[in-house]
Amino acid sequence: MKKESSVTLKTGELSGRVTRARAAAHCSSGKLPPLKERSQQNQKQLSRVNSKRAASDNTCVPRKKRTVLQDVTNVCCENAYTSCVNSNKIQAKKRKLSKAAQVNVSKVVPSVAVDSMQFQADSKAKSLQETALKSEDTMCSINLEHKELLRPSSNECNMDVRLPESQMSGISGQPLISQNKDKKGNLSTVLTALKDQGVTGIDDDLEDPLLCSLYAADIYDTMRVAELARRPYSNFMEMVQRDITQSMRGILVDWLVEVSEEYKLVTDTLYLTVYLIDWFLSKNYIERQRLQLLGITCMLIASKYEEINAPRIEDFCFITDNTYTKAEVLKMESQVLKSSEYQLFAPTIKTFLRRFLRAAQASYKDPSLELEYLANYLAELTLMDYGFLNFLPSIIAASAVFLARWTLDQSNHPWNPTLQHYASYKASDLKTTVLALQDLQLNTDGCPLTAIRTKYRQDKFKCVAALSSPKLLETLF
Incomplete structure (x- = not known):
């Protein structure tokens, strides 16, 4: 915005905001008295630096109007995605039209009369635009009673509310809330049938998400299949190993129990450790000098999988009285992971x-x-x-x-x-x-x-x- 200066008009003349160009034109014609001294003008400008007004006190500057919020509730979330797409498009269109309507208002116009007329015209246009957008919102709304989308004609709403087929492929035709209700209903029916057979239902606590009541039965059915697929050989001592015995394996596990107590590891870590040892021994021959190395390596892997804060490699080397180095543990870790094909989990x-x-x-x-x-x-x-x-x-x-x-x-x-x-x-x-x-x-x-x-x-x-x-x-x- 260009800098402007105001001049004092003679008594009887109209007072108002004038620019330098207008003041120079009037002074040349003799209609206005000469400007005041330069020092007085500078003092007057310095007193108005902080205010930085775009118009004089007599000028009425229009206040910016904030767009009225529409329905901000989430009652329409049950109709997946479609209503969200409509609302996003409408809000984007509203912001674009609002900015276009406010451009002329924010500009400084040369005269008060023109400014007032421009503001009235912009306000009228803005009100008409808001009315049109509200009508679009009404036409593109969702009928919650019948749970279906009211699809307007092309003349009423210039937007397609349907999603592309690529996005619709992963969306079920039935809302997720309804699916969960059906799942809960089926589970309630099953639990009722179990009570008739004298069986106490243990999956009836639907409010606790940690119990996974809706999926617990399916999860354990999958576990029963996995325990057959990921099962170590029960005769690997006779078929694969030649240098270690059953008693050596028992001594190793007994020592690993003490290690787990020393480092306060959870029980799942101990079970997974023993499983990894048996799985590796089922596939690979090992000498008795490296059996303890296999034990601490499997516990290291199990700790990384089960523990929040797993012990370091140096801790496992220290527990063996530094019989094995860090490099040896890392090498054995690579061998165990390759032998298990990096599939560490198995139902224990x-x-x-x-x-x-x-x-x-x-x-x-x-x-x-x-x-x-x-x-x-x-x-x-x-x-x-x-x-x-x-x-x-x-x-x-x-x-x-x-x-x-x-x-x-x-x-x-x-x-x-x-x-x-x-x-x-x-x-x-x-x-x-x-x-x-x-x-x-x-x-x-x-x-x-x-x-x-x-x-x-x-x-x-x-x-x-x-x-x-x-x-x-x-x-x-």
Whole structure:
């Protein structure tokens, strides 16, 4: 904006804002008196520097009008994407028209009369544009009662509300909210049918997203398939290995239990470590001097997968009294990852034990911590025994729950319809595994591997390692 100066008019003449060009023209014609002294004019300009007004006090500057917001609720979100596309286009068009309408208002015009006329014309045009846009909003609105889009004609709304086919390919014709309602409805029907069969539903807590109640059954069905596909060979000691024995493997696992306690690792890390060891030994020959190196490397990989803060490589080297260097651990890590084809996850005993314990707790008024600790203790005992590779992780988890319930309570049958439904095993299917697990539990004198028994003799685990189960009756199976 060009700098302007005002002059004092004679008494009786009209007062107003004049530019330098107008003042010079009037002075040359003799209609205006000469300007004041330069010093007085500079003082007057300095007093008005901070205000920077575009017009004099007598000039009426039009105030900018803010566009009225339309419906800002999210009640239309159920109709996926289409309403959002319409609203975006309309808002973009509104902003464009509003800016065009405000261009003339923001400019400084040479006279007050022209400025007033221009503002009135712009205001009238702007009101007409807003009225037209409101009518477009009304025509392009969504009928919430019938849940369908009101498609205007080309004359009423110059926009296509349909999405391109490339974008519609990933969008279901039914809203996601309706799909979730249908899923919940189907789940409620299933739970009602289970109650009629005497089965307590453990997936009825739909409000807790951590339980994944809508998908838990499908998830564990997938786990049952994965435990067959990613299963180590149960005879790799006889078929693949020549320099290590079953007892060496047991000593290694017993030591890794102590390492996991030393670094406070979660139980899932221990299970995954043992799985990676067995998987590698099923595929590759190894010397006994490198067996401990394999153990700490598999625990390092499992820690990276399961832990929030995994121990460093130097920590695992230190725990072996620096028998192995960092370079050796990294080289073994590469070999283990290549052997597993970088598919680290596999369902372990712990994976199924969580599900079966939840089903077992359904018969108690209050959750039994003793049952949980005892079942975990029995399941961890099987990690050291090479013979339990003959059993699937799911059947070992079910047998641990069976034996834990029998150890704590002999008045009721340890296997009820709820456990049978969610474990998909009958009591007769568990007989061989339960008997082998009981022998392992009662073999306290002849077993030199004591890390797990020492761990579960602590008070924080309610000393469940000191418990012993009574003789199993044939009638239980």
